[in-house]
Amino acid sequence: MSTPVPEATVARLPIYLRSLRELAEMGVKTVSSNRLAELSGVNAAKVRKDLSYLGSYGVRGVGYEVRYLIFQTSRELGLTGDRGIVIAGAGHLGQALANYPGFAQKGCRICAMVDVDPEKVGSELGGVPVVGPDRVPEVMDQNPGAIVVVATPAAVAQEVVDRFVAAGAHSILNFAPVVLSVPEGVAVRQVDMALELQVLSFYAEQGERSASARRVQSVGS
Amino acid sequence: MSTPVPEATVARLPIYLRSLRELAEMGVKTVSSNRLAELSGVNAAKVRKDLSYLGSYGVRGVGYEVRYLIFQTSRELGLTGDRGIVIAGAGHLGQALANYPGFAQKGCRICAMVDVDPEKVGSELGGVPVVGPDRVPEVMDQNPGAIVVVATPAAVAQEVVDRFVAAGAHSILNFAPVVLSVPEGVAVRQVDMALELQVLSFYAEQGERSASARRVQSVGS
DNA sequence: TAGATTGTTAATCGATTAACAATC
DNA sequence: TAGATTGTTAATCGATTAACAATC
Known part of the structure; x- marks a missing residue:
């Protein structure tokens, strides 16, 4: 059992990854913790510490090989293969997300949308099938490791999340302006412009x- | 000079405020740190510590008066009066934001949108005038304390921000997927779904x- | 008064960062 | 070798939280 990666470090890995991809794009082969820190807006010691959780992938006196570090960081983040996404709520936001082409680009596949509206259930929106809440267990079983994106009204977000967690969801991206309560071991990230x-x-x-x-x-x- | 409010505390005040408004809505007059903590998904000691930065607004043995605490929290957050918002970038996202009715509801007034496209400059989108980048100083002067919402392509976000900061911007909400570099004293919050x-x-x-x-x-x- | 709850202290915890030996 | 840079230690810092005296 290796040391668990601290939350703060996990939150920074995607930023490093973005910087690394920019470097790769520019044809840069090798990067120092100093340069990577600068690009990512953090302290160089922090970069080295963060990267040390992934393993010893740097070379003293030289730096980190950009392509290899991209590979290792992606692997750590579970960005290999494609990641399933289930959208809860087929309203304005849910539909906008379903139509967003950025998902496929980032290796994400929207598996399904869940909604209670019988008008919508059974149809397809943005090429994504809409199913009723009763099919949540089935959807989660067929897409293990899927991320649930909550795009429901605030009033029902908690019960919706309870249902998904019961069906095995581990990761939730919440757009509803409520504090979700979830059991230990379930990760929640919040996107809330009003709060910001x-x-x-x-x-x-x-x-x-x-x-x-x-x-x-x-x-x- | 009073103790500065820690960043972590500032980030939680809007969550407390939301919980308090729910309580007020339900006709609740008084709340304990325990109950407020529960509603806000945090520790009760943390709630008391956070609120103590605003002043001594609780009553021992009783709790906090909901309406008064709403008032004090709003005041601390600068949510009295209306807050100006300037949107940088009149593309898809910028226009969607300009049309979003939630802003006015929350006491925010969108002053202007800034874009380089000569087709857009001079027009109105969602009732908001679109001006060219040369008018940034003027817009910021006329709306002191305005929050800048960056909805430009990532490639130009930094230079746009530099221009706004030079014109006196102190607060930036960034939707562009880049790390912004700003001088000391300028606050940046990031909204980035891909990162999350x-x-x-x-x-x-x-x-x-x-x-x-x-x-x-x-x-x- | 007795019970409840705040405001604050002090202990704890985790994250940040300077410093430097290891080593390419 | 000399210069550069990592990986890691240990110091520092700030945030969290338990505990409790103050007090309604």
């Missing part, structure tokens, strides 16, 4: 306060 | 590994 805007509002207010303080200061001095 | 999916892929893979290990175990035993 409120956080930024705090700093915008702060920025304004110090900006006006500076204005007062310079007028006063 | 890759993080979840890691845990989906892990979940599958342990699930299949369990299957092997139970077959073997």
Whole structure:
């Protein structure tokens, strides 16, 4: 049993991967932790520490081979093969996601959409079959390791998630503006623009306060 | 000078606020740190610590008055008055955001969109005027404390941000899949579904590994 | 008063990072 | 070899949380 990869490290691996792909694109063969850190907006020691969780893939005095590191990082993230995605909720957002071509590009395959609307169940939206909630266990069995994308109204998100977790879901991307409660071992990531805007509002207010303080200061001095 | 509010605390205030609004909606007058913690998916001690940065707004033996705490939290987040938003990039995403009715609901006012396309500049999209990049300083001056939402292609995001920062922007919500580099004192929040999916892929893979290990175990035993 | 709950201290925990021996 | 850079240790930092005196 190796050391578990810390959450903070897992969250940074996709950023490194993006930087590495850019380098590969540019024909760069080898990269130092320093350069990779710069491209990824982090500290070089952190890069080395993070990468050390994957193994010893660097060469002292030389750096990391870009293509090999891409391979190892992708492998660690489980980005080999194609990853199934099940969309819960076939409303506006769900349909927009189903039509989004970026998924296939990134090695993701949308297996199904789940909705309660009998008008939608049985049809296809954006080439993806829509099934009823009763078929959740079946969908999850047929697509082990699928990521569930929650695009339902907030009011029903928790019960929907409970159903998916009971059917074996381990990974959930939540667009509904609610805190989901899930058992140990289930990973949840949240995408919530309204929340982010409120956080930024705090700093915008702060920025304004110090900006006006500076204005007062310079007028006063 | 009071203690600065830690970043982690600022990021949680909008979650508390959402829980508090739900409680108010339900007619609840008073809430304990325990209940608020439960609703917000965090530890009760953390709630009390976080709220203590705003001031002493609780009553020992009783709890926090919901309406008053909503007021204080909103004030701390700068959610009083209306917050200006400038959208950089009038493409698909930018237009979708301009048409999103949720902004006005949350006390946000979209001041302008900025785009380089001469076809778009001078027009209105979703009721929002589109201006050229040369008018960025003017827009930021007229809307102090505005949040910049970056909805441009990744390739130009950094230069666009540089322009806005030079014009006095303090808060940036970035939808472009790039790491932005900004000076000290400028806040950036990132919304990136592809990144979140890759993080979840890691845990989906892990979940599958342990699930299949369990299957092997139970077959073997 | 007795019970409840805050606000805060201090312990704990985990993540970050400087520093440097190992080594290409 | 000399210079560069990794991998890892240990110090530092900040965030979390248990515990409890204060007090309604």
